[in-house]
Amino acid sequence: MTDRRRLLLITVIAFLAAAAGAFIGRAFIAPSAPVESELHTLLHHDLDLDVGQKARMEEIERRFALRKQALELELRADNAKLADAIQSEHGYGPAVGAAVDRSHQAMGQLQKETLEHIFAMRAVLKPDQAAKFDAAVVKALTAKER
Numbered sequence: 001m002t003d004r005r006r007l008l009l010i011t012v013i014a015f016l017a018a019a020a021g022a023f024i025g026r027a028f029i030a031p032s033a034p035v036e037s038e039l040h041t042l043l044h045h046d047l048d049l050d051v052g053q054k055a056r057m058e059e060i061e062r063r064f065a066l067r068k069q070a071l072e073l074e075l076r077a078d079n080a081k082l083a084d085a086i087q088s089e090h091g092y093g094p095a096v097g098a099a100v101d102r103s104h105q106a107m108g109q110l111q112k113e114t115l116e117h118i119f120a121m122r123a124v125l126k127p128d129q130a131a132k133f134d135a136a137v138v139k140a141l142t143a144k145e146r
Helices: 003-028 035-046 051-089 094-124 127-142
Strands: none
Touching: 003 051, 035 094, 035 127, 051 094, 094 127
């Protein structure tokens, strides 16, 4: 085996080991509560929403849940394409790069739509509720352990 092939093999193995480690770490080692869970608890238990606010929040959440599910399916499909590209190219080639770019685009879209969802919920709140909501968002986004 040539030095170049050996280096390529080591690189691919290291990449796959890192990906597996990240997956295992996220899946099994004390995942932190997602921002949505913290905000959901605040909205539905701590802010004392009136009936009209609750109805509007439910509609906002229903629409976002559908969109989020579609984006997560897109991310899974992108990950499958990335796996195929890695298996095909055995290195960081054009297909791997394109698959990574597609995946990043879907992740970015999910993040943007999540923020739009958060701002839509905030718009339903009264000023005193919005201040508590803002504080919870900032706390969730700046927590040391994420």
